Amino acid sequence: MHVVTRGLVLREVNYKETDKILTVLAEGQGKRTVKARGCRRKNSPLAAPAQLLVWSDMTLFDYQDLWSLNEASTLEEFRGVRSELEKLALGSYFAETAEAVAEEGVETPGLLSLVLNSLYALDK
Secondary structure, three states, X not given: OEEEEEEEEEEEEEEOOXXXXXXXXXXOOEEEEXXXXXXXXXXXXXXXXXXXXXXXXXXEEEEOOEEEEEEEEEEEOOHHHHHOHHHHHHHHHHHHHHHHHOEEXXXXXXXXXXHHHHHHHHHX
């Protein structure tokens, strides 16, 4: 089953040589654990959308309760947050808190907009 949604990457963990396991807070989906295959390869189209604190359009594929990222395009990278260490630490704290509060596969109303608004305010 394909799902087209928008999502914010809350956590990234390197997996094998070229893959990542992402924790994504998705619109209408809640928190999802997603495998991004080949995103660490050189010139991969998934390299930018599979980074921490990136807001993207995503196409997710569900097979036997395992989600994988097929396609993605970056909407917002929050470059202002990445430019300063204090802002990056605070943005990472927002992401960790959202990940702790959200449950896998259960939509938490308002959580995604709260985190995005916080990141936008921190970015500016």
